[in-house]
Amino acid sequence: MADKDNKVPENVPGEYYVDDECIACRLCTSDAPDNFKMTDNNSTAYVYKQPENDSEIAACEAALDNCPVEAIGNNG
Numbered sequence: 001m002a003d004k005d006n007k008v009p010e011n012v013p014g015e016y017y018v019d020d021e022c023i024a025c026r027l028c029t030s031d032a033p034d035n036f037k038m039t040d041n042n043s044t045a046y047v048y049k050q051p052e053n054d055s056e057i058a059a060c061e062a063a064l065d066n067c068p069v070e071a072i073g074n075n076g
């Protein structure tokens with residue numbers, strides 16, 4: 001389970017976030033490209049925009065479910 005106390009600093013404020021357990025597999029940026037992206041050096045994913053509609057929420061929930069190391073949270 002992701003820990004909101006360990007968010008990577010690049011996340012925008014809000015419900016969804018990536019924490020420091022991310023292994024940069026890029027699955028979330030594929031599942032939810034409107035909300036997750038990689039840093040310029042590809043060291044971690046982060047939330048660059050919180051979901052704004054049902055489609056984006058569903059994509060973010062898929063990313064959360066599919067993250068192999070449970071680094072995505074929705075309780076931020």
Ligand code: SF4
Nearest residue numbers: 022023025026028067
């Ligand atoms: S799916 Fe999880 S481990 Fe993979 S890039 Fe996204 S947050 Fe990181």
